[in-house]
Amino acid sequence: MISEKEVRHIAKLARIKLSDSEVKKFTSELGDILDFFQKLQKVKTDHVAETSQVTGLENISRLDEVKMCEYEEVLLECSPQQIESHSIKVPKIM
Amino acid sequence: MNLTSLSLAELSELFRSGKVTSHEITEAFLKNVEKKNPVLNAFVTPTPDLAREMADAADSRRKNKELRSPLDGMPIALKDVVCTREARTTASSKILEHFQSPYDAEVWQRLKKAGAVLVGKTNTDEFTMGASTEHSAFGVTRNPHDTTRVAGGSSGGSTAAVAAECCTGALGTDTGGSIRQPSHFCGVTGLKVSYGRVSRWGTIPMASSLDTVGPIAKTPEDCALILQVIAGKDKKDSTTVDKPVPDYQNELKKSLSGMKIGVPKEYFIEGIDPDVLKAVQKTKEILKHLGVKLVEVSLPHTEYGVPVYYIVAPSEISANMARFDGIRFGLGKKERTVEGIYEASRSAGIGDEVKRRILIGTYALSAGYYDAFYRKAQKVRTLIKQDFDTTFEQVDALLAPVSPTPAFKIGARSNPLQMYLEDIFTIPGNLAGICGISVPVGFSKEKLPIGAQILGPAFAEERILRIAHHIFQNIENNI
Numbered sequence: 001m002i003s004e005k006e007v008r009h010i011a012k013l014a015r016i017k018l019s020d021s022e023v024k025k026f027t028s029e030l031g032d033i034l035d036f037f038q039k040l041q042k043v044k045t046d047h048v049a050e051t052s053q054v055t056g057l058e059n060i061s062r063l064d065e066v067k068m069c070e071y072e073e074v075l076l077e078c079s080p081q082q083i084e085s086h087s088i089k090v091p092k093i094m
Numbered sequence: 095m096n097l098t099s100l101s102l103a104e105l106s107e108l109f110r111s112g113k114v115t116s117h118e119i120t121e122a123f124l125k126n127v128e129k130k131n132p133v134l135n136a137f138v139t140p141t142p143d144l145a146r147e148m149a150d151a152a153d154s155r156r157k158n159k160e161l162r163s164p165l166d167g168m169p170i171a172l173k174d175v176v177c178t179r180e181a182r183t184t185a186s187s188k189i190l191e192h193f194q195s196p197y198d199a200e201v202w203q204r205l206k207k208a209g210a211v212l213v214g215k216t217n218t219d220e221f222t223m224g225a226s227t228e229h230s231a232f233g234v235t236r237n238p239h240d241t242t243r244v245a246g247g248s249s250g251g252s253t254a255a256v257a258a259e260c261c262t263g264a265l266g267t268d269t270g271g272s273i274r275q276p277s278h279f280c281g282v283t284g285l286k287v288s289y290g291r292v293s294r295w296g297t298i299p300m301a302s303s304l305d306t307v308g309p310i311a312k313t314p315e316d317c318a319l320i321l322q323v324i325a326g327k328d329k330k331d332s333t334t335v336d337k338p339v340p341d342y343q344n345e346l347k348k349s350l351s352g353m354k355i356g357v358p359k360e361y362f363i364e365g366i367d368p369d370v371l372k373a374v375q376k377t378k379e380i381l382k383h384l385g386v387k388l389v390e391v392s393l394p395h396t397e398y399g400v401p402v403y404y405i406v407a408p409s410e411i412s413a414n415m416a417r418f419d420g421i422r423f424g425l426g427k428k429e430r431t432v433e434g435i436y437e438a439s440r441s442a443g444i445g446d447e448v449k450r451r452i453l454i455g456t457y458a459l460s461a462g463y464y465d466a467f468y469r470k471a472q473k474v475r476t477l478i479k480q481d482f483d484t485t486f487e488q489v490d491a492l493l494a495p496v497s498p499t500p501a502f503k504i505g506a507r508s509n510p511l512q513m514y515l516e517d518i519f520t521i522p523g524n525l526a527g528i529c530g531i532s533v534p535v536g537f538s539k540e541k542l543p544i545g546a547q548i549l550g551p552a553f554a555e556e557r558i559l560r561i562a563h564h565i566f567q568n569i570e571n572n573i
Contacts (some may be wrong), residue, residue: 049476091431
């Protein structure tokens with residue numbers, strides 16, 4: 001189970017604004033989904049290692065080469081915010 | 095001659111031998127796009143002008159005897175998460191509605207180099223999160239076999255486009271079943287490759303440890319031809335594995351005689367549609383007839399696949415979706431604070447299912463819940479992978495249903511949890527990183543297509559393509 005207060009809290013962490021009716025809806029839906037996860041508590045995993053990747057690859061490295069970025073201008077054009085002196089301008093954060 | 099009813103392999107042969115031009119082939123498929131897309135909504139962005147241009151270039155290459163691959167001059171479609179410079183890439187989301195990618199995904203670069211002709215970008219559930227395309231911000235894709243039903247998802251646009259003969263083949267992505275389930279719903283062949291077989295670079299991610307890019311086409315042979323072009327190591331995707339790429343088309347010809355295929359008992363649970371069971375039964379008979387030995391096997395942790403997936407995937411989603419900040423690209427609201435920009439842009443641009451998964455993931459990764467949810471799920475994931483590892487020591491491949499039912503009615507899975515259970519038979523394969531294929535094997539009483547799923551060990555694509563190819567040929571001969 002999850003409370004409306006917790007839903008508001010995680011929405012804030014995820015930078016998503018929810019209306020009151022959305023909070024209600026997600027609280028009920030997320031509650032059901034989290035209940036469903038309880039199924040996993042039945043599985044014994046005391047001495048089981050975690051799997052976070054399946055390829056078995058380790059420490060893939062490459063040379064740290066300097067290359068020209070051919071996308072510089074188009075990347076700036078992707079921004080919906082104001083462009084000023086070759087940079088994306090955002091509101092002050094400090 | 096009805097060109098669009100032919101397979102990619104057949105059309106490629108006709109084109110190569112000079113009996114038909116890429117221009118003629120492409121016009122025939124474009125006519126279907128124009129006629130059928132208004133109803134089906136398989137394409138978010140059709141690209142007819144580009145297709146004509148690319149087809150003409152292929153025709154000149156043929157004249158100059160400079161053909162590049164069996165895909166040269168062949169009309170294909172791309173799921174709209176594959177970045178292309180030629181057309182917008184939306185991920186079927188409002189937040190990317192007008193997004194123009196500055197670069198091409200590696201798979202698109204390879205297809206272009208091989209001479210493929212792009213007819214359009216196909217619909218998907220928003221950011222590939224769903225099993226019906228009902229979560230697309232641009233409307234549902236209808237099933238060509240019954241337009242009151244879904245095409246499946248999330249690669250439903252690609253599978254519907256192939257089924258409706260709008261292209262010879264398409265790319266989709268499969269994170270929990272998103273190629274195999276819609277292929278089963280639409281009566282086409284769809285291959286989920288092993289994790290690390292095909293580059294993900296430039297394909298918009300959902301859950302990075304599970305995402306795969308793979309081919310969808312009429313036949314297993316067509317899928318083999320597409321895979322040949324896109325498979326292999328890519329320096330830009332460090333999770334691709336440097337293993338040799340076999341000659342997939344050549345491998346298809348080998349016989350199945352002496353092969354051992356397991357039938358996992360956990361995949362035959364209560365609630366499976368009797369027509370789906372019948373189709374799998376028929377597949378078993380065909381395999382026996384081809385000299386395959388069938389044995390019952392057990393994958394005891396199968397039932398935990400869905401809960402593990404819906405912890406692991408949303409956790410990775412919540413991290414991946416953080417890039418949509420309203421600042422660097424996509425929809426961006428003008429606000430007085432940076433926080434304000436984030437919240438306003440994300441809230442306006444992202445749909446409900448994506449929000450739901452971001453919230454689940456944020457919760458599962460947050461302090462106090464990490465051990466109970468995320469760590470626990472990663473441990474059970476190990477057990478699911480071990481189930482496959484031990485089983486593949488005894489058998490060459492597995493035969494199972496793709497999904498419990500044929501295509502369902504639009505709106506029939508209104509509860510999120512119900513929708514999550516759609517992928518109950520496909521998710522374990524993604525968690526283990528193995529390969530799987532859905533091959534059409536029959537129809538239900540309501541004339542809806544049914545597929546069978548063949549699962550193989552990691553990097554055994556040539557084996558499951560071969561099994562699917564033999565099933566497909568013999569099923570066809572039966573009808």
